Amino acid sequence: MGKGWIKSGITVILGVILLNFLATHFYLRFDLTEDQRYTLSEAAGDAVQKLEGEVMVDVLLDGDLPPEFLRLQKESRQILEEFAEENPGLIIDYVNPLEEETDIEATIAQLQGLGLTPVNITVENTGKTTQELLFPWALVTHKERTVKVPLLKNKLGASTEDRINNSVQNLEYAFSDAFYKLGIKDKKRIAVLKGNGELPDAYMADFLTTIQDYYNIGAITLDSVASNPEGTLDILKQYDLALIAKPTEAFTDGEKYLLDQYMVNGGRSIWLVDPVVAELDSLFNNEGKSLAYIRDLNIDDLLFRYGVRVNPNLVNDLYFTQVVLASGEGNDAQYNPVPWFYHPMVFSQENHPVNSNIEALRFQFASVLDTLSNTYKKTVLLQSSPLSKADGVPRTISLDMITSEPDRETYKPGGMPLAVLVEGEFKSAYVNRIRPIKLSSHQDQGPQNKMIVIGDGDLIRNQMRNGRPLELGYDKWTNNFYGNKEFLINCLNYMLEDTGLINIRAKEINIPLLDQEKIAQHKTKWQLINIGLPLLATLLFGLIFNVLRRRKYAR
Numbered sequence: 001m002g003k004g005w006i007k008s009g010i011t012v013i014l015g016v017i018l019l020n021f022l023a024t025h026f027y028l029r030f031d032l033t034e035d036q037r038y039t040l041s042e043a044a045g046d047a048v049q050k051l052e053g054e055v056m057v058d059v060l061l062d063g064d065l066p067p068e069f070l071r072l073q074k075e076s077r078q079i080l081e082e083f084a085e086e087n088p089g090l091i092i093d094y095v096n097p098l099e100e101e102t103d104i105e106a107t108i109a110q111l112q113g114l115g116l117t118p119v120n121i122t123v124e125n126t127g128k129t130t131q132e133l134l135f136p137w138a139l140v141t142h143k144e145r146t147v148k149v150p151l152l153k154n155k156l157g158a159s160t161e162d163r164i165n166n167s168v169q170n171l172e173y174a175f176s177d178a179f180y181k182l183g184i185k186d187k188k189r190i191a192v193l194k195g196n197g198e199l200p201d202a203y204m205a206d207f208l209t210t211i212q213d214y215y216n217i218g219a220i221t222l223d224s225v226a227s228n229p230e231g232t233l234d235i236l237k238q239y240d241l242a243l244i245a246k247p248t249e250a251f252t253d254g255e256k257y258l259l260d261q262y263m264v265n266g267g268r269s270i271w272l273v274d275p276v277v278a279e280l281d282s283l284f285n286n287e288g289k290s291l292a293y294i295r296d297l298n299i300d301d302l303l304f305r306y307g308v309r310v311n312p313n314l315v316n317d318l319y320f321t322q323v324v325l326a327s328g329e330g331n332d333a334q335y336n337p338v339p340w341f342y343h344p345m346v347f348s349q350e351n352h353p354v355n356s357n358i359e360a361l362r363f364q365f366a367s368v369l370d371t372l373s374n375t376y377k378k379t380v381l382l383q384s385s386p387l388s389k390a391d392g393v394p395r396t397i398s399l400d401m402i403t404s405e406p407d408r409e410t411y412k413p414g415g416m417p418l419a420v421l422v423e424g425e426f427k428s429a430y431v432n433r434i435r436p437i438k439l440s441s442h443q444d445q446g447p448q449n450k451m452i453v454i455g456d457g458d459l460i461r462n463q464m465r466n467g468r469p470l471e472l473g474y475d476k477w478t479n480n481f482y483g484n485k486e487f488l489i490n491c492l493n494y495m496l497e498d499t500g501l502i503n504i505r506a507k508e509i510n511i512p513l514l515d516q517e518k519i520a521q522h523k524t525k526w527q528l529i530n531i532g533l534p535l536l537a538t539l540l541f542g543l544i545f546n547v548l549r550r551r552k553y554a555r
Contacts, residue, residue: 039082040079040082040083040086040172041172041176041504043176043501043504044083044172044175044176044179044504045086047176047179047180047183048083048086048087048090048175048176048179049086049087050179050183051087051089051142051179051182051183052089053089053142053143054089054091054142055087055089055090055091055140055141055142055179055182056091056093056139056140056141056142057080057090057091057092057093057138057139057140057141057175058093058095058138058139058140058141059073059076059077059080059092059093059094059095059138059151060095060096060097060116060135060136060137060138060139061073061076061094061134061136061138061151062094062095062096062099063096063098063099065121065134066121068160068161068164069121069134069136069164071164071168072136072151072152072164072167072168073094075168075171076138076151076171077092077094079171079172079175080092080175083175083179097111097135098133098135108133111135114148115148116135116137116148117135118133118134118135119133119134119135119136119152120132120133120134121133121134136150136151136152136167137149137150137151138151138174138175138178140175140178140179140182142182143182145182147178147181147182147213148178149174149175149177149178150174151167151171151174152164152167153166153167153170153174154359154474154481169357172504173501173504176501176504177501177504180214180501181213181214184213184214187214187215187216188214188215188216188240188241188496189215189216189217189218189238189239189240189241190211190215190216190217190218190239190240190241190242190243190492191218191219191220191236191239191241191242191243192204192208192217192218192219192220192243192245193220193221193222193242193243193244193245193247194219194220194221195221195222195223196222196247196248196249196250196251196255196297197247197248197249198244198245198246198247198248199245199246199457199460199461201219202464202469203461203462203464203469204245204460204461204462205462205469206462206469206470206471206472206485207460207462207472207485207488210472210485210489211489211492214492214493214498215492215496218239220235220236220239220242222251222255222258222259225252225254225255225258225437226252226254226437229254229258229437229438229439230439230440230441232258233258233261233262233439233441236258236262236267237262237265237267239267240267240268240496241267241268241269241270241492241495241496242259242262242267242268242269242270243269243270244269244270244271244272244273245272245457245460246272246273246274246457246458246460246461247273247297247457248274248295249297250296250297250298251297251298251299252298252436253298253436253437254436254437256298256299256302256436257430257435257436257437257439258437258439259302260302260428260429260430261428261439261441261442261443263306263426263446263449263451264426264427264428264443264444264445264446264449265443265446266446266447266449267449268449268450268451268495268496269451269452270451270452270454270488270491270492270495271299271303271451271452271453271454272454272456272457272458272459272460273297273299273310273367273453273454273455273457274295274365274367274455274456274457274458275294275295275297275310275311275312275367275455276292276293276294276295276312276313276314276365276367276393277292277293277294277295278290278292278314278342278365278393278397279365280323280340280343280364280365283397283398283399287398288398288399288400289396289397289398289399290396290397291394291395291396291397292314292365292393292394292395292396292397293393293394294312294393294394295312301429302429303453304372304429305427305429306374306376306422306426306429306451307371307372307373307374307376307378307422308369308370308371308372308378308420308422308453309369309370309372310367310369310453310455311367311368311369311370311390311455312367312392312393313367313368313390313391313392313393314342314365314366314367314390314391314393314395314397315342315344315363315366315367315368315384315388315389315390315391315416315418315455316341316342316388316389316390316391316411317341317342317344317345317384317385317387317388317411318341318385318387318388318406318408318411319344319345319346319347319384319385319387319388320339320340320341320343320344320345321340321343321344321345321362321475321478321480321482322337322338322339322340322343322477322478322480323337323338323340323343323477324336324337324338324477324478325338325399325402335477337477337478338402339402340402341401341406342364342365342397343362343363343364343365344362344363344366344384344385344388344418345360345361345362345363345385345482346360346361346362346363346382346383346384346385346418347360347361347385348360348361348381348382348483348487349380349382349383351379351380351381352379352381352421353490353494353502354381354421354487354490354491354494354502355381355382355487355490356502358483358486358487358490359473359481359482359483359486360482360483361382361459361473361482361483361484361487362459362473362475362482362484363418363456363458363459364456364458364459364461365456365458366384366418366455366456367455367456368384368390368416368417368418368455369416369417369418369419369420369453369455370417371417371420375424375427376422376423376424376426377422377423377424378420378421378422378423379420379421379423380417380419380420381419381420381421381452381487382417382418382419382454382487383415383416383417383418384414384415384416384418385414385415386414386415387408387411387414388411388414388415388416389410389411389412389413389414390416417455418454418455418456419452419453419454419455420452420453421450421451421452422450422451422452422453423448423449423450424448424449425445425446425447425448425449426445426446426447426449426451427444427445427446428442428443428444428445428446430442431444450494450495452491452495459484459487459488460472460484460488462474463475463476471485472484472485472488473485473486490502
């Protein structure tokens, strides 16, 4: 019997040694979560694997953090460990940028100068509560290039807990996006069209600055179409996509034909158009009124041939965003947010990778799009709410509408298209038509292509403060964030075949949250169970032990 115990002991020891050897040389883990939370998508793994050499990741989340941000730090650590398994060159460091700094104000200013915006947090220490600044960012550096990674994602009307949950879901995309930017070698090219009264660069600055990490950007005017159409088309064809952002002056027939040939030759395009002249600023006069009327851009027939009609009307929606109006004068002036039905809040239907997992968008004086029957595939990416209607123009728009109760019965039919994706083998709109200019390289039929038409030129417009552009989607008057930038970046990624990042963003993580109503309802019961049950078990154990002890020694 003694030899058997010795053999068993030796077997156990050898087994432990073997397991330790295997664990040292072979790494294996299983993700048993339903949504595969701790498994990187293929595109995320590819993004980090392409980076050769050391990749430094500085996570600015360290020190005394509130519980919510400790959770964000923990989730960041876990996702970065997954990335480190894909690329052993990843070096991760967690730092508190304000720790041991003699001049904290200067450090804060330096961080803000880098574009890192802080958040205010409440810290409790030895019974005292203080407000401190926290920078929920990470910096990824590779070969002297550094990319900022926002760890905290803004969400419209969300509590801190909801924002953390939303941010956790976004972590894989946020870091993958940074690795992807650092790994780009050959950037595709985007032409920003100028010359037809498009938005000034200052009002597109945030969006253009953001996409510079992905693409090369150039400004193109069509002024020389009449004198040198072939040369202008050749220059335009060097770009993979044309961005037409809120033109306010009509295109000539020659310019329109040139854009048609650009698209037939495979050039992608995104059109953000306002077929109605209507601006909020025009209402700030003594009468508080302004006339909305048709803006003739001379592109209706072009877009019509590709299966989209932009209607000269205004979407009036009971799912609205707010504008801020001043009441009183001088020091007594008060700024109050009021509903504005011509600025719809648009929620994604999430029926396509482009519009998946994005926040509500803000439209301003939007117009309805119609999809027409032809051979092209058309996908409605965004639409108005079920409680919306289209107001025809010309019409007088007045600030008095904010004091009038809307008649909900008139808000029909609702669900009107505001952004449409068109895909197919594009056929020229000038087949069997007289061409306004002569092009020796004219094509009637082109390869597989895509275009997106959006019935609002201001969807890409950022606000300004003290002459500086603010983040696209941020409303400085109401302090709300909207998903305009995410949607437009998704549009570009999809149009230029960068679908990996879109698929990562669309990945959903189901975070189980406690039901606050049930917590309040059953609070006393669970307190009794958690406190009383251990005491009862201890008492019962003591009684049994005492009885057994007496029996033993009574003999």
